[in-house]
Amino acid sequence: MPSAHPFLPREQATNDSPPPHSPLPLRLGLSDDSTLHTALDALLLRRFASGEQPFARAASLQQVRPEAGLLPEDATVLYSFRDSDRSTVLAEGEGFTVEAERWRRGAQVTVVAVDDELAEQVLARAVEGAELEPEPQPDDVEMGFWHLSPRRGPHRTRRRIGASPWEEVRPNYSAPVAEAVDRLMKLTPDDVTGRLLLLHGPPGTGKTSALRTLARSWQDWCRVDCVLDPERLFNDPGYLMDISIGEEDGDGGSGKWRLLLLEDCDELIRGEAKHAAGQALSRLLNLTDGLLGQGRNVLVGITTNEDLERLHPAVVRPGRCLARIEVGPLTRAEALGWLGRGHPAAASV
Structure with missing residues (x-):
């Protein structure tokens, strides 16, 4: 049997019936103006808006250490895209999905999860030690x-x-x-x-x-x-x-x-x-x-x-x-x- 698609709800991966946890009808589309970054945003939104992972947390980082991965250690990367201005990575773990978007001067990390406590914990692990604090100068x-x-x-x-x-x-x-x-x-x-x-x-x-x-x-x-x-x-x-x-x-x-x-x-x-x-x-x-x-x-x-x-x-x-x-x-x-x-x-x- 072919494996389920990671961004269809588990029930929809094998049949066409709407998932029992879906609170609202949902239709996501892409236009000619859409980018690959937009597509990854839509995939994250799909899990949140469908009710599959209805709790979200996010953090903006001002200055990011070059070596920071911005993902928790137990996340598996599903999609990754990089262009001249920024990069976006979409990853998942048990009960959560995380999107890490990074540009020259900062980053945005967004987590959706099956409960709020998990979303908070995953976000904390993703951004721990990632922000670079500049050395304060006297003036x-x-x-x-x-x-x-x-x-x-x-x-x-x-x-x-x-x-x-x-x-x-x-x-x-x-x-x-x-x-x-x-x-x-x-x-x-x-x-x-x-x-x-x-x-x-x-x-x-x-x-x-x-x-x-x-x-x-x-x-x-x-x-x-x-x-x-x-x-x-x-x-x-x-x-x-x-x-x-x-x-x-x-x-x-x-x-x-x-x-x-x-x-x-x-x-x-x-x-x-x-x-x-x-x-x-x-x-x-x-x-x-x-x-x-x-x-x-x-x-x-x-x-x-x-x-x-x-x-x-x-x-x-x-x-x-x-x-x-x-x-x-x-x-x-x-x-x-x-x-x-x-x-x-x-x-x-």
């Missing part, structure tokens, strides 16, 4: 980076970035800016009044550098996340809800504040934004001091190249901003002091 600070993934929805990636102490970078800013940032660096949760932090000024004046330094200064009480697609964040209510009200991953339940950084948001907050951006501006304001932000320790930091006069009045109204700092260039005297009068470029300042 590094951990930041999160959010984006809306077509496959995984809202997704947060953690990275350690270089951030010098404020005392070292302070001379790079004009006196009014440095004094304003001095006050920010000393801020504690008890000092928070407004929820919006606005840095505006010409390109190249150090707005982003100041925010990196702020992340370092606040790291004991505030988790800093950069949103890579802010225009999508405020035009997609589901994405916004996941970030602002969703599960607080990554802070260990410590109750830290969160600072969401939105860079170069000129179109969102300029004077004509209410007309041009539709509901996006309203949702931003609602996050800072409306119902959406109630009970959430969330700050929003925005950088823009716009002049203050061109910003929407609702954004800069009194009480909304925790700080509003114009980051401008150094004065001539400050630039000469920064260069040193003997510097070859001093004559052109």
Whole structure:
């Protein structure tokens, strides 16, 4: 007798009657746009959605050790596919199926099983020791980076970035800016009044550098996340809800504040934004001091190249901003002091 196909339910391998554990009718199909990765996803989904293995667990890994197999030792590989960008392996064991998808910077491991305890155990064995933790550097600070993934929805990636102490970078800013940032660096949760932090000024004046330094200064009480697609964040209510009200991953339940950084948001907050951006501006304001932000320790930091006069009045109204700092260039005297009068470029300042 020929052996049963591994991805037909055991009953369907020998007859056409639906399996008794199948909770819903199921039909999976592939189109011209499907890839071999998609096909392997569908095979895993078949076992889960049919009810054969109705419990699932998954884990995302940021940096994976090159030698990590991402499979438990008792799994048998059924399918494997590799291309220039990523690889996918589908394997099974007694009562479970595991898919390990790997790309250059990370991996996703998904397990379906006959019960939840088994799914949890298999996942733990598959990813044990697989993630590579970078060696922390004295000037590094951990930041999160959010984006809306077509496959995984809202997704947060953690990275350690270089951030010098404020005392070292302070001379790079004009006196009014440095004094304003001095006050920010000393801020504690008890000092928070407004929820919006606005840095505006010409390109190249150090707005982003100041925010990196702020992340370092606040790291004991505030988790800093950069949103890579802010225009999508405020035009997609589901994405916004996941970030602002969703599960607080990554802070260990410590109750830290969160600072969401939105860079170069000129179109969102300029004077004509209410007309041009539709509901996006309203949702931003609602996050800072409306119902959406109630009970959430969330700050929003925005950088823009716009002049203050061109910003929407609702954004800069009194009480909304925790700080509003114009980051401008150094004065001539400050630039000469920064260069040193003997510097070859001093004559052109």
